[in-house]
Amino acid sequence: MASIFTKIINGEIPCYKIAENEDFFAFLDINPNAKGHTLCIPKKEVDKITDLDEDTYSGLMSFARKVAKALEASVPCKRIGMTVIGLEVPHVHVHLIPLNEMKDATFQHKVSLKQSEFEAIAESVRAKM
Numbered sequence: 001m002a003s004i005f006t007k008i009i010n011g012e013i014p015c016y017k018i019a020e021n022e023d024f025f026a027f028l029d030i031n032p033n034a035k036g037h038t039l040c041i042p043k044k045e046v047d048k049i050t051d052l053d054e055d056t057y058s059g060l061m062s063f064a065r066k067v068a069k070a071l072e073a074s075v076p077c078k079r080i081g082m083t084v085i086g087l088e089v090p091h092v093h094v095h096l097i098p099l100n101e102m103k104d105a106t107f108q109h110k111v112s113l114k115q116s117e118f119e120a121i122a123e124s125v126r127a128k129m
């Protein structure tokens with residue numbers, strides 16, 4: 001069965017899209033640690049990042065860095081944290097999290113955003129890509 005992220009790539013589930021190319025896709029996390037929390041994924045559906053082939057792994061990190069720079073230019077923060085967890089969704093994803101305090105990196109503290117706020121962030125990051 002297709003992962004929830006494959007359904008997002010295919011447009012079967014809506015998302016706040018940030019960027020896409022032939023192999024990778026970036027969109028806002030629906031339950032963000034901080035405003036601007038973004039997920040970068042390969043279109044190829046693989047569970048663990050350590051199981052990606054070398055080209056997809058390096059391509060994903062390069063894509064994530066580009067998105068992180070646009071995010072950092074759009075959202076006030078000290079830096080963008082990059083982390084890989086994968087306990088919830090078995091489709092590789094790199095979390096890009098605008099960090100101001102350590103708690104933003106913990107996944108224990110969540111922020112609630114209105115649809116209009118998600119849309120505004122996504123538009124602002126897209127404009128910086």
Ligand code: 5GP
Nearest residue numbers: 004015028029030031084085086087088089
């Ligand atoms: P992990 O697998 O790294 O533990 O966490 C998965 C992440 O995906 C979580 O931060 C969660 O909020 C996010 N997520 C899960 N389902 C959806 C979804 O349908 N849409 C979006 N945009 N994010 C999701």
